[in-house]
Amino acid sequence: MYRKFWIILAAVCIVLPLSAFGKDKDKDQGKFTLPSSAEIGSTQLAPGDYTAEWTGSGHNVDLNILKDKQVVAKTQAQLKQMPAADAQNAVGVNSTTHQLEEIQLGKSRADLVLQPAQH
Secondary structure: OHHHHHHHHHHHHHHHHHHHHHHHHHOEEEEEEEOOOEEEOOEEEOOEEEEEEEEOOOOOEEEEEEEOOEEEEEEEEEEEEOOOOEOOOEEEEOOOOOEEEEEEOEOOOEEEEEOOOOO
């Protein structure tokens, strides 16, 4: 009987910390890759892998762009619900200003449309 108690206690001790890690998955986030340099406002982003994390919904979301778990840019965006999920991640960059304009999150029906830079 005591053995069963210790086995259950050990299992609980293992599962509870793992459930704390699962809370990060509840964040509104998605990964994307910049194939070339882009800007968000006056912040220059180098080519590479990034994570978009946002709070809010609809026309007014607060968007953080992270590189290696560090916030490198903040902006406002609109969260667009698409009729179907995008097949893969993609980004829209203005060819003239090099401003990041849209982040399409693959396997998700959510696209982030960034607010134009304020000058």
